[in-house]
Amino acid sequence: MAVGHGLAALLPPGVVVVEAYDDSEPAPLFPAEEALVARAVAGRRAEFATGRRCARDALRRLGLPAAPILSGPRREPVWPEGVVGSITHCAGYRAAVVALARDVAALGIDAEPDEPLPAGVLDVVARPAERDRLEELARGRPDGNWDRVLFSAKESVFKAWYPLTGAPLEFDEGDVVLSCDDGTFAVAPLPRTPVPGAPRTLAGRWGAVGGLVRTAVVLPA
Numbered sequence: 160m161a162v163g164h165g166l167a168a169l170l171p172p173g174v175v176v177v178e179a180y181d182d183s184e185p186a187p188l189f190p191a192e193e194a195l196v197a198r199a200v201a202g203r204r205a206e207f208a209t210g211r212r213c214a215r216d217a218l219r220r221l222g223l224p225a226a227p228i229l230s231g232p233r234r235e236p237v238w239p240e241g242v243v244g245s246i247t248h249c250a251g252y253r254a255a256v257v258a259l260a261r262d263v264a265a266l267g268i269d270a271e272p273d274e275p276l277p278a279g280v281l282d283v284v285a286r287p288a289e290r291d292r293l294e295e296l297a298r299g300r301p302d303g304n305w306d307r308v309l310f311s312a313k314e315s316v317f318k319a320w321y322p323l324t325g326a327p328l329e330f331d332e333g334d335v336v337l338s339c340d341d342g343t344f345a346v347a348p349l350p351r352t353p354v355p356g357a358p359r360t361l362a363g364r365w366g367a368v369g370g371l372v373r374t375a376v377v378l379p380a
């Protein structure tokens with residue numbers, strides 16, 4: 160399935176995108192960042208370092224100095240004040256995106272291999288109505304790994320939602336409607352515990368090209 164283009168095509172002007180396809184140029188980590196992966200295996204350390212390099216390159220393009228990018232309580236990146244952003248990684252791909260908070264209120268990205276989800280995963284992450292819609296998409300476009308697109312869309316939603324609201328959102332607490340015609344999706348967050356001031360809907364874009372599914376959610380300021 161080839162739909163859309165790379166990550167930058169999924170994002171509006173003002174969002175800076177930096178991508179890497181291997182760990183050949185990981186930047187040195189700040190001591191506080193080193194502590195986050197002190198017990199990690201070599202592959203995880205390299206992946207982490209490349210993601211942080213992408214993030215620092217993106218921040219530099221916003222005119223901001225290099226600084227440690229630590230992790231919050233749900234392992235989300237903690238950005239400098241006045242910045243929103245997101246980091247993703249999967250086999251053969253790492254990326255970071257950032258924007259000024261005056262332009263973008265929330266930002267989430269995800270990348271996945273363009274292949275079916277492992278057996279049993281869809282039953283855990285998808286609501287019954289979502290599974291029904293995936294079956295309909297598959298009948299019209301059997302070449303698409305729609306379960307993987309749904310999974311990635313939910314990951315992007317959660318990455319945007321938590322920094323914005325400070326509240327978790329589980330996989331079954333968001334209803335995603337995918338469109339195969341224009342590479343968009345709409346999300347209705349359905350938290351079990353109401354979150355005052357939280358958006359009632361979120362919008363995103365997806366693309367599947369080059370062996371990767373990429374998704375992005377952007378909430379304008």
